Amino acid sequence: MLDIVILAAGKGTRMRSAKPKVLQTISGLPMVAHVHNAACALLGEKQAPVIVVGHGANEVQDYFADKSVHWAEQTEQLGTGHAVRQALPYLTDLQTTLILYGDVPLIQPETLKALVEKCNSAKLALLTVNLSDPSGYGRIVRDTQDNSIVAIVEEKDASQAQKQIREINTGIMAVPTAKLREWMPKLSNDNAQQEYYLTDIVAMARADGLAIEHCQPQAQWEVDGVNNRHQQAALERQFQLNQANLYMQQGLMLLDPVRFDCRGQLAFGVDVCIDINVVIEGVVELGDGVSIGPNCVIKDSVIAAGTRIEANSMVDGSRVGPHCSVGPYARLRPGSVLQHSAKVGNFVEVKKSVIGQGSKVNHLSYIGDCDMGSGVNIGAGTITCNYDGVNKFKTTIGNDCFVGSNTALVAPVSLADDTSIGAGSTITKNTESNNLAIARARQRNISGWQKPVKK
Structure with missing residues (x-):
């Protein structure tokens, strides 16, 4: 079974618009609606994704007025980890939680299905991609011995050596829900942005002995986000x-x-x-x-x-x-x-x-x-x-x-x-x-x- 959380609370200052970023359109459809469609392709008719809203919450909710959605609100923008924490009441422990982003509109259901299949109670699965220019993205840090994933380091916290890594975190991940609920209170904002990073759960998973799986999309555009x-x-x-x-x-x-x-x-x-x-x-x-x-x-x-x-x-x-x-x-x-x-x-x-x-x-x-x-x-x-x-x-x-x-x-x-x-x-x-x-x-x-x- 699967739960899906779509993070859609950001303002999108660089869009220079009064409209919430996730309501900006691709092909005449709000970006978050594209993500919602991909989520529903996995969930089927009997389940509904959780959408975490913040800036412009009423506008986003109005758009989905005739659609099946669970709503969680992030009143303060304190990072992705904090956003996911707001969705916890809607999640079921015996399931997997897939975390998506409302400003990554072209993600394909087939890619998400492959990612979810790699996750179980003993495995966390990340969607990664290799970029020729990884500037601005969190880097995937691997063990030098067995090449397994050990952590994700945000660029502002990365060393010069880590900044040379070309494999980056897309932010999309599949997590065993029971462990997600266990890890959320342990997140810290002791970092350059003073935010609660969801990516910190990767190191927690490794410390708890979970395997860190990964897969990659067929094309980079699937995981490209929109900020401007x-x-x-x-x-x-x-x-x-x-x-x-x-x-x-x-x-x-x-x-x-x-x-x-x-x-x-x-x-x-x-x-x-x-x-x-x-x-x-x-x-x-x-x-x-x-x-x-x-x-x-x-x-x-x-x-x-x-x-x-x-x-x-x-x-x-x-x-x-x-x-x-x-x-x-x-x-x-x-x-x-x-x-x-x-x-x-x-x-x-x-x-x-x-x-x-x-x-x-x-x-x-x-x-x-x-x-x-x-x-x-x-x-x-x-x-x-x-x-x-x-x-x-x-x-x-x-x-x-x-x-x-x-x-x-x-x-x-x-x-x-x-x-x-x-x-x-x-x-x-x-x-x-x-x-x-x-x-x-x-x-x-x-x-x-x-x-x-x-x-």
Whole structure:
């Protein structure tokens, strides 16, 4: 059995943010949420990790309001040992305790599982890594005879010889819980930082005759922490590259995997192609043969097979049917539905509307709160006037209608099947089938007109 403690009490001064460090995001998700997900992958549904909070505790707790978590609070920042001590009431002695960090977001469940398997009542297990430049990290001190781990020395307390050691402590460890409870009261703050170091339990374990096991992650980025914006940006790119590589292995064509961001969940069919600088947010599904042009944002949407999203478009909370065309420079807002072979062209905004099968809104238009039939052609500059300043109203457009350019459809209004609207009209009344509706001022040509002269 396993208990997991996630340390998340730090302020993160170097982030220069009012937000707690562990709530800073990687791929749109707080760092501590990534760690929580990794923990839950080991624990399963019936157990919950312990999160130790301190700075910004309420904000962290609010984020996890709908998730299963045990909370412990570290009111004073007195070191990692002191933080773990706050979690002891939630731990079970006959189990192993795995200690994680809320600012180490890319740790993989497979690595943690391997670490836990090395721990038992007679063994403590450390996750270590070898760095070409170990500056700033606690060093792993080994016995010169049998190479066994004997202690961890923090850099500020290390001798010059110890500072040459390249194997460092990641802070992640698996500890027999009964021994952890025994060692916590013995920790001392007699060190350069005057803090209670969790790492001191390694020497206690050796003194008590426990074996000190270790394992290493498959990649260094798994154990990289975030203390500043540069490190945050580096891990963001690493996370995105990891995802891109996984998707390409599954058949997704990314024209440049370095310039791709997925900040949510992406499902895709075969022969899907995504151009550069595309951002995926929320839950997105792309059907077979979908093509996404450069600089697009796709959020919480389903795009069916054979559809092309042209450059610089945004699709948000929408359902796009098969063989549609969207963009360039189009915006589909939440509640938009495009049926088979519909077209929404450049500089068109659609909100909470249905664009029927084969219908076209080619350019420079706003369609909001509209139910549009099939075979409709909407001229440039057409808008549905759906808002009176207080309430929203609906526009209904029947099948095979033609709406001339620069038309204003003042909702609530309904155009029957086969209606034609003259360009430049303001339509306020319902039409009947096969009507031609024109609503504009009569043109007057004034002869002898004198143009204004600049004074």
